[in-house]
Amino acid sequence: MLLALILTQITTLGPLAGGLGAGLVVLGVSFGIGKIGATAAEAIARQPEAAGDIRTTAIIISALIEGVALFGAVICFLAISA
Numbered sequence: 001m002l003l004a005l006i007l008t009q010i011t012t013l014g015p016l017a018g019g020l021g022a023g024l025v026v027l028g029v030s031f032g033i034g035k036i037g038a039t040a041a042e043a044i045a046r047q048p049e050a051a052g053d054i055r056t057t058a059i060i061i062s063a064l065i066e067g068v069a070l071f072g073a074v075i076c077f078l079a080i081s082a
Contacts, residue, residue, distance in 0.1 A: 014079055014080065015079075015080045017079060018076045018077060018078075018079035018080035019076070019080060021075075021076035021079065022072075022077065022080075025069050025072040025073050025076060026069070026073075028069070029065055029066065029069040032065045033062050033065060036058050036062055036065070037058070037062075039058075040054050040055065040057075040058035
């Protein structure tokens, strides 16, 4: 009886959990990319001659974070549709 109640609650709360997870993914990504941008700007201010290398590294790291965020968002949206 208790197991049936728990399973019912899990299936009804799936869309809520998926939406919450997608929101957390967006928050994490925005914090991470903001931190990368701030650190890159600070590094370029300290060493302007290395601006190209710093910018390239920051773009690559941001793209990797976006890739992880895409996987997280897809998993959350699959949880909503299931």
